[in-house]
Amino acid sequence: MGVQEQQNMRKVQQKFKMRGLTLTLDALKAVMSHLEEAPNVDQALSDIFSEMDKTSLKSNFVSKDAILEVLSAAAGGDVHEQNRLIVVDVFNLPKLCYDHVRKSFYRCPDLPTNHGEASAKAALYRDRFQLLQQRVLRDRHFTKPSFGRNNSATGSCELFDLVSQLCEVPENAAGIVYLFDASTRLDRVPWKALGDGILMSIISLAANIHKITTGFFTENCVIVAEGEYMTNGVFKIRTMGFPPLEHRSVSLSVTAGLDCFGAGVLNSEETMKLEQIEESTNDMFIILAEVWLDHEETMQKLTQVFDGYETLEVVPSLFILMGNFCSHPCNRAFNEFAKLRSHFGKLGEVISAHPRIKEASRFIFIPGPDDIGPANVLPRPPLPKFFTNEVLKHVPNSIFASNPCRIRFYSQEIVLFRDDILYRTRRNCIIPPSNEETQDNFQHLVATVLHQSHLCPLPLTSQPISWPLDHVLRLYPLPHTVVLADRLIQKVFNFTGVTSFSPGSFSHDGAFIAYRPGSKEAEISSI
Numbered sequence: 001m002g003v004q005e006q007q008n009m010r011k012v013q014q015k016f017k018m019r020g021l022t023l024t025l026d027a028l029k030a031v032m033s034h035l036e037e038a039p040n041v042d043q044a045l046s047d048i049f050s051e052m053d054k055t056s057l058k059s060n061f062v063s064k065d066a067i068l069e070v071l072s073a074a075a076g077g078d079v080h081e082q083n084r085l086i087v088v089d090v091f092n093l094p095k096l097c098y099d100h101v102r103k104s105f106y107r108c109p110d111l112p113t114n115h116g117e118a119s120a121k122a123a124l125y126r127d128r129f130q131l132l133q134q135r136v137l138r139d140r141h142f143t144k145p146s147f148g149r150n151n152s153a154t155g156s157c158e159l160f161d162l163v164s165q166l167c168e169v170p171e172n173a174a175g176i177v178y179l180f181d182a183s184t185r186l187d188r189v190p191w192k193a194l195g196d197g198i199l200m201s202i203i204s205l206a207a208n209i210h211k212i213t214t215g216f217f218t219e220n221c222v223i224v225a226e227g228e229y230m231t232n233g234v235f236k237i238r239t240m241g242f243p244p245l246e247h248r249s250v251s252l253s254v255t256a257g258l259d260c261f262g263a264g265v266l267n268s269e270e271t272m273k274l275e276q277i278e279e280s281t282n283d284m285f286i287i288l289a290e291v292w293l294d295h296e297e298t299m300q301k302l303t304q305v306f307d308g309y310e311t312l313e314v315v316p317s318l319f320i321l322m323g324n325f326c327s328h329p330c331n332r333a334f335n336e337f338a339k340l341r342s343h344f345g346k347l348g349e350v351i352s353a354h355p356r357i358k359e360a361s362r363f364i365f366i367p368g369p370d371d372i373g374p375a376n377v378l379p380r381p382p383l384p385k386f387f388t389n390e391v392l393k394h395v396p397n398s399i400f401a402s403n404p405c406r407i408r409f410y411s412q413e414i415v416l417f418r419d420d421i422l423y424r425t426r427r428n429c430i431i432p433p434s435n436e437e438t439q440d441n442f443q444h445l446v447a448t449v450l451h452q453s454h455l456c457p458l459p460l461t462s463q464p465i466s467w468p469l470d471h472v473l474r475l476y477p478l479p480h481t482v483v484l485a486d487r488l489i490q491k492v493f494n495f496t497g498v499t500s501f502s503p504g505s506f507s508h509d510g511a512f513i514a515y516r517p518g519s520k521e522a523e524i525s526s527i
Helices: 003-018 026-037 043-055 063-073 121-139 247-256 268-280 296-310 339-351 355-360 383-392 420-428 441-452 467-472
Strands: 087-088 096-099 104-107 177-184 192-195 201-206 224-230 233-242 286-290 318-323 362-366 398-400 405-408 410-418 482-484 490-495 500-501 511-516 523-527
Touching: 003 026, 026 043, 026 063, 043 063, 043 201, 063 318, 096 121, 121 224, 121 247, 121 467, 286 296, 286 482, 286 500, 296 339, 318 410, 339 355, 339 383, 362 383, 362 405, 383 398, 420 441, 441 490, 441 500, 490 511, 490 523, 500 511, 500 523
Parallel strands: 201 233, 286 318, 318 362, 362 398, 410 482, 482 500
Antiparallel strands: 087 405, 096 104, 177 192, 177 224, 192 201, 224 233, 286 511, 405 410, 490 500, 511 523
């Protein structure tokens, strides 16, 4: 080995060490071999580091196998084309935790499993609480003024913890006391109660609330309350609302360098390039929910949809089919699995009968709450291969995703969730929603989900959630688009820059949504 070659190896190793990584000898040789064939060494190194930012490494010591995967991706052609459509496996999504001492996020070292210990349930509530607490404390309305100025001069309000600072809260704290806790309901009691998300203590509340904001105040959600702490130990609420939303750019600056969405980290330069490409595209996504494959009328309507888009000059780039895929719940009483498998095969045949769609479009299948799977627990895994293989025989470019599902289209983050969440939310609502700003239930639902930064902020008794995997239902930082597929309603609503919609029930009403990601516009459609 020559002197020049040794110097080059030291330089490459040094650049990796500057990023906190150490290459093994075999990995270093693989990198040097890759750089020798590259026309531009600096650009090749930049591509390697860009790919490494998108890769989840198990250790700071990079092995040969790990670096070969990175080199293969870096040499795989157009980086922009690789980022065109990424479907995230939420079961491999790394968990981010908040350190309230250092006031920063960090990645948990171990990947969560589907079966957690008892401590995971307490961690579920603690993590939800701390995620929203750090967001509220960073909001300018709750920032404590400096240089001894009072709150009224700055327009801010001081947030008190009524549980741990009970002795320090003034008896008459109207206008300055805010309660920020997880709400629960005590049945057959004339007052409501708020339980602290960390200490699980209970504060008695007066029930005559003067004002509430938009949204569904359900059991287990997190709220900010303003009121007066009485001498009898009751906190009399005057105004109650959700934690204020935080702009996506602020959240990204707090979680800088961490992969919150699961599709890899993009730097600002890559994001700008991808946004420009994204805005210039003419792609269309067709999103359908409640596609009953055992229902003849539904299959006829689905064939009509394919017939219509087959004749377009540019066919849709993506079809997203969401469950339920059977008109009967696939529970323990269901015994027609062979028939259901044949129905998936017929679906593959219907798609194959449209050659332009089969070649140019991709298909994503997301299970519904009553589809075959391991009980009614979130998140739901993809459909079993026993059924999906029938579709793959005819449509090899099909993707069978989990529920919820995460998709990144260039730079745009899209979250899809199939559940009858509106019914569950109304059922667990503690007080009637406010009609001052809107009377639309879907708008209340969207406000609840986005403010809570969670797809299902309901009690575990209403909707079971795998304790260690609760983080895959988070909406933090806010995505660009959220699909809340509820079979009872077909709506489109843009809330604080987030496009939200429900495609409705295709089997009942022939309803679906045509979504253009370039302009973030959702078109209500039906057949």
